[in-house]
Amino acid sequence: MSIAEIRQNAEHKMQQSLESLKGSMSKVRTGRPNPQILDTVHVDYYGSMLPLSQVANLSMLDARTIGVAPWEKGMGAKIEKAIRESDLGLNPQSQGDLIRVPMPPMSEERRKEMTKMVKGEGEGAKVAIRNLRRDANEHIKKLVKDKLASEDDERRSVEDIQKLTDRMIVEVDRLVASKEQEILAV
Structure with missing residues (x-):
């Protein structure tokens, strides 16, 4: 060499x-929310653990809320459970097809x-x-x-x-x- x-x-x-x-x-979570914070969350998708971004669309709904739109109807409950059980301290709320993830102030x-x-x-x-x-x-x-x-x-x-x-x-x-x-x- x-x-x-x-x-x-x-x-x-x-x-x-x-x-x-x-x-x-x-x-790392900052004062303002960022959908990338959910990159570490993995969801059980037909027996395999996939990153959240591969089973749902992540977006910012407003300054303090991340929106998670599952690509399949039946995935909503699994996604909600995965976010809740992650160590991020987030409490997602389901609204029909959309899951809202409010970010608490730091x-x-x-x-x-x-x-x-x-x-x-x-x-x-x-x-x-x-x-x-x-x-x-x-x-x-x-x-x-x-x-x-x-x-x-x-x-x-x-x-x-x-x-x-x-x-x-x-x-x-x-x-x-x-x-x-x-x-x-x-």
Whole structure:
């Protein structure tokens, strides 16, 4: 594996860590409701557990209510039960074919818990990125040891990977800060 391939591989994996962080943050509940909060809810659909988005249409009915419209008539009760039993603390109400999921306002204490959780997610992403940096640097050192790259190449590539790492960590900090603002906004 060449130095360029090592760097490219490290960048790809760091990008995946960022995408994973974005995905986990999209599920964190903020002051305003978001249909993505129901992405973790799975419904029993003829013996297999499917994500809610694969058995119903999710939409925002108003500023505080998510609408869930099942694609099949008989799924309403199962969907309602799955939402109620999820650990999201939501209480869905059925209205004919539509299930309304009102989002309760968040307390100050809950907002602080959410910001702590978001910071923890951010720290986890930073650790993953730093581990990828370490792995890439070890691969480069091995190339130098095996005489497949010069020490100048090693120094340049280590600096390059450090710049990449710094850029990714700044992006993680930006994501965490914007999510914190979103959570604390009343």
